[in-house]
Amino acid sequence: xxxxxxxxxxxxxxxxxxxxxxxxxxxxxxxxxxxxxxxxxxxxxxxxxxxxxxxxxxxxxxxxxxxxxxxxxxxxxxxxxxxxxxxxxxxxxxxxxxxxxxxxxxxxxxxxxxxxxxxxxxxxxxxxxxxxxxxxxxxxxxxx
Numbered sequence: 001x002x003x004x005x006x007x008x009x010x011x012x013x014x015x016x017x018x019x020x021x022x023x024x025x026x027x028x029x030x031x032x033x034x035x036x037x038x039x040x041x042x043x044x045x046x047x048x049x050x051x052x053x054x055x056x057x058x059x060x061x062x063x064x065x066x067x068x069x070x071x072x073x074x075x076x077x078x079x080x081x082x083x084x085x086x087x088x089x090x091x092x093x094x095x096x097x098x099x100x101x102x103x104x105x106x107x108x109x110x111x112x113x114x115x116x117x118x119x120x121x122x123x124x125x126x127x128x129x130x131x132x133x134x135x136x137x138x139x140x141x142x143x144x
Contacts, residue, residue, distance in 0.1 A: 060089030
């Protein structure tokens with residue numbers, strides 16, 4: 001195998017700086033996450049404790065092995081799309097969620113120490129319905 005610098009490769013090949021990969025929308029990313037969780041419906045996942053009380057700097061780095069976020073990180077497509085870790089802050093940014101929305105998906109106070117994957121998926125589906133303007137909250141957003 002011969003190694004070459006990028007500037008050397010441009011002389012012998014058509015090198016593209018960036019792949020033209022379609023990006024998933026927020027709703028598509030959330031649906032993908034919910035689909036992954038539903039595909040392992042009975043899997044027990046670890047919750048995160050105290051997400052509603054911790055300061056933002058602690059929330060950013062909070063994580064738990066085997067959490068609902070871990071399921072998303074295990075997916076190659078979501079990693080290609082930009083999910084970089086199973087930390088709370090990475091999931092919040094990647095899925096474009098509020099603290100309240102993410103809290104409803106994975107906090108200990110809702111489920112106890114573990115949550116079935118299908119229950120976490122149902123919480124994500126509720127967020128999707130709201131994002132799409134469906135359900136009571138979506139209707140209220142349209143009206144108000």
